[in-house]
Amino acid sequence: MEVVKLFWNLPCGNKGQVFSLDAVIAIFLVMIVLISSFFMVNKENEENYELLQQFNLGNDIFTVLDVNGKLNSLNRNSIKTSIETILPKNFDYSFRLECEHKIVESNRSVSSTLVKGEKIVVTNNLDLCIMRYGIWPK
Amino acid sequence: MAKIKGMLLTLGFFIAVIIFLGFALIISNSFKSSRERVSDYIVFEKARVLDESTQEGFRNIFDKVSGITIVKGSTISFTEELPNGNDIKFRNNLSRFNNFTNSSYNININTSLSDDLALWIRPHDIKYYHVDFGDDIIKVQPRTFNFNKYRVDIVTDKVLDGTSCSGGGGSSKLDVTARGASGTSCNSNTVQNFKLYDNTDVLLAYVNIGNDILTIDSETKINVTTNIVSLNDLGKEVDIKTDDNALTINLSEYGFFKKSAIRVV
Numbered sequence: 001m002e003v004v005k006l007f008w009n010l011p012c013g014n015k016g017q018v019f020s021l022d023a024v025i026a027i028f029l030v031m032i033v034l035i036s037s038f039f040m041v042n043k044e045n046e047e048n049y050e051l052l053q054q055f056n057l058g059n060d061i062f063t064v065l066d067v068n069g070k071l072n073s074l075n076r077n078s079i080k081t082s083i084e085t086i087l088p089k090n091f092d093y094s095f096r097l098e099c100e101h102k103i104v105e106s107n108r109s110v111s112s113t114l115v116k117g118e119k120i121v122v123t124n125n126l127d128l129c130i131m132r133y134g135i136w137p138k
Numbered sequence: 139m140a141k142i143k144g145m146l147l148t149l150g151f152f153i154a155v156i157i158f159l160g161f162a163l164i165i166s167n168s169f170k171s172s173r174e175r176v177s178d179y180i181v182f183e184k185a186r187v188l189d190e191s192t193q194e195g196f197r198n199i200f201d202k203v204s205g206i207t208i209v210k211g212s213t214i215s216f217t218e219e220l221p222n223g224n225d226i227k228f229r230n231n232l233s234r235f236n237n238f239t240n241s242s243y244n245i246n247i248n249t250s251l252s253d254d255l256a257l258w259i260r261p262h263d264i265k266y267y268h269v270d271f272g273d274d275i276i277k278v279q280p281r282t283f284n285f286n287k288y289r290v291d292i293v294t295d296k297v298l299d300g301t302s303c304s305g306g307g308g309s310s311k312l313d314v315t316a317r318g319a320s321g322t323s324c325n326s327n328t329v330q331n332f333k334l335y336d337n338t339d340v341l342l343a344y345v346n347i348g349n350d351i352l353t354i355d356s357e358t359k360i361n362v363t364t365n366i367v368s369l370n371d372l373g374k375e376v377d378i379k380t381d382d383n384a385l386t387i388n389l390s391e392y393g394f395f396k397k398s399a400i401r402v403v
Contacts, residue, residue: 037164040169052180055180067194118184122195124202128195128234
């Protein structure tokens with residue numbers, strides 16, 4: 001205790017320790033700011049890339065189904081099977097095919113999805129439909 | 139001295155806080171900007187998908203109903219019956235498609251394009267069209283003659299004989315072949331005008347080239363393939379498109395407006 005007291009009461013004063021402490025705290029603060037900045041910026045970019053990936057994946061999948069004529073049947077189970085064949089296992093989906101005289105939709109509502117895509121579909125039998133869809137990670 | 143030290147310490151903390159706030163501001167702006175870019179991208183992609191799917195829909199209707207078959211290569215071939223009896227069906231389906239897209243989006247398909255059903259070979263700027271779609275005349279009008287020649291192949295269910303093909307005037311730009319019932323056929327090459335008769339001398343078709351414009355006329359039902367032979371290589375992919383004002387997309391909620399042709403092939 002005596003030694004500590006001696007240490008804190010040097011004849012030249014305490015300014016060395018105060019400045020050192022100040023510098024350490026400053027470096028510590030700057031490090032925290034920098035690390036949290038990089039962390040948050042990366043996190044934000046990740047979230048954005050995820051959104052874009054989901055959106056593009058949805059567009060790609062439903063375009064492939066349309067071009068390959070998998071939507072022509074206007075049958076829910078047939079469309080679901082086609083989607084599940086090509087959709088990566090770690091994603092879930094919903095769709096709603098609104099035709100002139102018929103609506104075909106998946107169990108889950110499209111409106112609950114974060115990013116929705118939509119496209120116009122003309123089937124082989126010239127049924128005119130709008131396909132709304134959403135893809136998200138499970 | 140102590141006062142100066144205190145001021146320096148305060149200044150130090152002040153600068154540290156300013157740096158901290160500065161970083162916070164930069165991160166916040168980065169968040170906002172990044173999110174805006176993503177939203178812009180998604181909006182643009184939504185518009186693009188709607189645009190492409192509308193064009194795909196038009197192509198489906200064209201393929202199923204127009205009665206015109208197009209083969210694309212260095213030679214472009216258009217095959218259809220003349221007179222084309224699909225005009226009413228095509229007009230009705232196009233009108234229905236336009237009403238459908240209009241009911242959900244501000245997407246307008248110019249239904250008047252079915253009047254002459256003009257198809258442009260781009261980038262060669264060659265226009266294949268009907269004087270009145272459903273009527274008996276087809277024309278091909280190039281802006282410049284940037285291909286080798288026209289070759290017209292006619293198929294009829296009438297019987298042809300040795301005098302069926304009657305070609306006149308010398309032109310290296312037009313060859314015509316005709317095939318009739320029972321394996322009969324005839325042809326006329328390097329002609330300016332051409333008449334096809336059946337074996338009872340009834341005029342079946344008339345083909346003419348003037349000012350590089352090809353005209354094919356037939357009031358009797360024939361199947362005609364118009365070949366635009368050996369297109370010059372203009373260094374770009376060849377597309378077959380409608381008129382430039384065929385499709386208008388005005389998604390004002392996204393700030394997106396587009397007027398364009400529809401790619402058919």
